[in-house]
Amino acid sequence: xxxxxxxxxxxxxxxxxxxxxxxxxxxxxxxxxxxxxxxxxxxxxxxxxxxxxxxxxxxxxxxxxxxxxxxxxxxxxxxxxxxxxxxxxxxxxxxxxxxxxxxxxxxxxxxxxxxxxxxxxxxxxxxxxxxxxxxxxxxxxxxx
Numbered sequence: 309x310x311x312x313x314x315x316x317x318x319x320x321x322x323x324x325x326x327x328x329x330x331x332x333x334x335x336x337x338x339x340x341x342x343x344x345x346x347x348x349x350x351x352x353x354x355x356x357x358x359x360x361x362x363x364x365x366x367x368x369x370x371x372x373x374x375x376x377x378x379x380x381x382x383x384x385x386x387x388x389x390x391x392x393x394x395x396x397x398x399x400x401x402x403x404x405x406x407x408x409x410x411x412x413x414x415x416x417x418x419x420x421x422x423x424x425x426x427x428x429x430x431x432x433x434x435x436x437x438x439x440x441x442x443x444x445x446x447x448x449x450x451x452x
Contacts, residue, residue, distance in 0.1 A: 312345070314334060314338035314341050319382040324437070326333075328423075331343065335352055335398040335402035336405065338352065339405035339406045339413070340352050340405060340447065342406050342411050342413075343352070343405055343408075343409035343411070343445075343447050346410070349412050349414070349427075350406045350411050350414070351424060351427055352413065352415045353423070354399065354415055354417065354418060355417065355418065356371060356396075356409070356415075357372065358415045358417075358434040358435030359373045359396065359400075361373065362374055362386075372435075373435050374435060375435065375436045375437075377429065377438050378440070386395075396452050399415055400424060405447070407438065407439050407440045408445040409438055411439055411446065412439045414416060414436050415437075417434070
């Protein structure tokens with residue numbers, strides 16, 4: 309029944325985090341927390357509505373992607389060319405962790421605070437990455 313909010317920048321102590329590994333981004337850190345606590349859903353808020361085929365700020369032909377069922381190399385390479393706070397590449401890496409550990413993930417625009425409630429009520433907001441639990445998923449190997 310809890311909703312953890314993860315933000316590496318606002319920790320009281322970072323000593324323990326840096327001793328294990330420097331994450332450098334909230335996206336991957338929140339996906340790791342999602343995996344560890346066996347959460348059902350991870351919501352990543354950004355300054356963009358979700359995942360696009362290209363950077364919509366520079367390419368007017370960029371198409372919005374409503375749902376991702378499989379995270380493959382083509383998708384990961386696409387994320388390298390898109391932008392946003394934290395970068396889309398880090399969000400796609402986080403998605404790989406979340407869905408492999410059994411959680412759905414949504415990337416949505418954080419400028420509309422109502423998006424969280426909309427997502428929780430099942431509304432079609434942002435880009436949904438559908439859970440694809442991998443029974444062989446090993447978090448330590450994945451982040452190592």
